[in-house]
Amino acid sequence: MSSTFLGMPGDFPKNAEKAVQNSQLRYNLRKATHTIRGKRASVVGELPDWQELRAAGKAIKDHTLRNLDRYLVQLEESVTRAGGTVHWARDAAEANRIVAGLVKATGETEVVKVKSMATQEIELNQALAAEGITAYETDLAELIVQLGDDFPSHILVPAIHRNRSEIREIFLDKMPKVPDNLTDDPPALAEAARLHLRERFLKSKVAISGANFMVAETGTLVVLESEGNGRMCLTLPRTLISVVGIEKLLPTWRDLEVFLQLLPRSSTGERMNPYTSMWTGAVEGQEFHLVLLDNGRTDVLADEVGRQALRCIRCSACLNVCPVYERAGGHAYGSVYPGPIGAILTPQLRGMGSELDASLPYASSLCGACYEACPVAIDIPEVLVDLRAKAPHSAAERAGMKVAGWILNDHERLARAQRAATKLRKLVPKRLPGPLSAWTDTRDVPEIPEESFRDWWERNERA
Amino acid sequence: MSARDEILARIGKAVAGAEDVEIPRHYRTTQQADDLVGLFAERVDDYRAIVHVLPAAEVPAKIDELVAGRRMIRPDGDGWDDLNTADGVVTTCAVAIAETGTIVLDHGPGQGTRAQTLVPDYHVCVVRADQIVSCVPEAVARLAPARPLTWISGPSATSDIELNRVEGVHGPRTLEVIIST
Ligand code: SF4
Numbered sequence: 128m129s130s131t132f133l134g135m136p137g138d139f140p141k142n143a144e145k146a147v148q149n150s151q152l153r154y155n156l157r158k159a160t161h162t163i164r165g166k167r168a169s170v171v172g173e174l175p176d177w178q179e180l181r182a183a184g185k186a187i188k189d190h191t192l193r194n195l196d197r198y199l200v201q202l203e204e205s206v207t208r209a210g211g212t213v214h215w216a217r218d219a220a221e222a223n224r225i226v227a228g229l230v231k232a233t234g235e236t237e238v239v240k241v242k243s244m245a246t247q248e249i250e251l252n253q254a255l256a257a258e259g260i261t262a263y264e265t266d267l268a269e270l271i272v273q274l275g276d277d278f279p280s281h282i283l284v285p286a287i288h289r290n291r292s293e294i295r296e297i298f299l300d301k302m303p304k305v306p307d308n309l310t311d312d313p314p315a316l317a318e319a320a321r322l323h324l325r326e327r328f329l330k331s332k333v334a335i336s337g338a339n340f341m342v343a344e345t346g347t348l349v350v351l352e353s354e355g356n357g358r359m360c361l362t363l364p365r366t367l368i369s370v371v372g373i374e375k376l377l378p379t380w381r382d383l384e385v386f387l388q389l390l391p392r393s394s395t396g397e398r399m400n401p402y403t404s405m406w407t408g409a410v411e412g413q414e415f416h417l418v419l420l421d422n423g424r425t426d427v428l429a430d431e432v433g434r435q436a437l438r439c440i441r442c443s444a445c446l447n448v449c450p451v452y453e454r455a456g457g458h459a460y461g462s463v464y465p466g467p468i469g470a471i472l473t474p475q476l477r478g479m480g481s482e483l484d485a486s487l488p489y490a491s492s493l494c495g496a497c498y499e500a501c502p503v504a505i506d507i508p509e510v511l512v513d514l515r516a517k518a519p520h521s522a523a524e525r526a527g528m529k530v531a532g533w534i535l536n537d538h539e540r541l542a543r544a545q546r547a548a549t550k551l552r553k554l555v556p557k558r559l560p561g562p563l564s565a566w567t568d569t570r571d572v573p574e575i576p577e578e579s580f581r582d583w584w585e586r587n588e589r590a
Numbered sequence: 591m592s593a594r595d596e597i598l599a600r601i602g603k604a605v606a607g608a609e610d611v612e613i614p615r616h617y618r619t620t621q622q623a624d625d626l627v628g629l630f631a632e633r634v635d636d637y638r639a640i641v642h643v644l645p646a647a648e649v650p651a652k653i654d655e656l657v658a659g660r661r662m663i664r665p666d667g668d669g670w671d672d673l674n675t676a677d678g679v680v681t682t683c684a685v686a687i688a689e690t691g692t693i694v695l696d697h698g699p700g701q702g703t704r705a706q707t708l709v710p711d712y713h714v715c716v717v718r719a720d721q722i723v724s725c726v727p728e729a730v731a732r733l734a735p736a737r738p739l740t741w742i743s744g745p746s747a748t749s750d751i752e753l754n755r756v757e758g759v760h761g762p763r764t765l766e767v768i769i770s771t
Pocket of ligand 1: 225250393438440441443444445472500501502504505
């Protein structure tokens, strides 16, 4: 990394590493978002009835939300009838307590996990660690993120900010049995992950998952995935615990015919994802627990404009078309929900008490690309505008203004510094207009100590 | 108040007075296709799975050829029984979807447990032509929700490393589909 800052004096390379990394991140993000975007467009274009599916998807979700209490009770009955146990959690702490209690009851201290945004949202892994339980992530990307002691940056490709040589380093460092001659060839890295996790899958007694959908009528849970780690977790362990947001509900079995078309095509841009697992209650001798999570969702539901965010099926299509996300990166949104959906969901789930959260509704140029891409037609710009009106105005303004003073200036300097790094010449982000620039900048710059940067700059300016 | 009652009460309050919504279902629930077998074969092939289209009478010989020299699990018979050291598994399926190139297992007779089609690295699946439906809605209508279901569209894959598609992380790295006509 530091070689790209050839000729720069003193400790700047160290200080600026973060910024360079951000440029790498921007490059990776651009590649990822544009690739997936293209694939999505072609498979969506294949279906002559895409708009009809989208209209149905939107209406099914709205109807479900309108009758959420009734359908949740029906779901509880269906799951219970099929031998599962249903738990209800008002908030993150309660959900974590329930899950920790269930794991402890099995006598186990290790669990395997399938990527789940709900469990990230409630920071389940940390809560379990505090109870002496180790949770192992099993998605390749989540594994990279977890082993690298890092945070996910994209809903669908959470490790998109890491390149192959970084991943190799992480594996060499953290996987006990990995051979020293491991190359950074993607198939070799995938093979290393396969071997690393195989043993764990076969011996694990408890697994924790989320779900993409739950069907009230039948009690069926549905998980879509690509790698097969989901199937491993859902199938092999004796006890399965699924933590699912209450809005993931669909009323009828038939409704899956809509969402199993909308989600894979919007998400990975495939006609169908490699694996989808469906199970109803306790199957093949397993013990099954479902933890239904509120954690702010009922507050969102109470907002007439904002409640449409609960239709979200976490496909990440809105991230891939968003010009702001492409430049700012997933970490900038300060929550597990990045991109346009994060900009409307996080402030509603967490409230706009913090300046970060109050500034999120400004993380958009209101171009409307997200709405066009959204398979359940969430009018994200409409919610953003509504949230801006509701944001504690002075706080939001301050979030912009306070940083604007020195950051706006320093941002320009940073941009020029990056231009100086020849390898990254093409990667310099364009400045975003208006209040947005302040927002974008806040996320990138504070990592760099103000003084040393200035020192460096002033010396170079004179040189 | 229990968490359950409290959440239900919050929902009731949140949606009070909101209007209900009609669900328009103007999308296709079936699809005209002259050659379902051909379309299915083409779409499975798109996922880089291996496809054979054969008359029913030739299927047994094909299976013998494919499994020769391998320790194969036979879901209903006497095959290899240690999942982790088996080389592969041969199964039938419940439904197949032409438009998406998907096979669906409901783990009924001939399809083994969920683990049997997951742990071994090689999966041979025999699909009868009359099990192929045109599109997703037709498949959903044919399936029984009470059974555990596994929808398979090509071999296990990941694009997590710099967005390069790599076949096979945890599930079978080779999927071979025999369509019996
Ligand atoms: S808001 Fe829409 S496009 Fe964005 S992740 Fe949710 S469902 Fe997908």
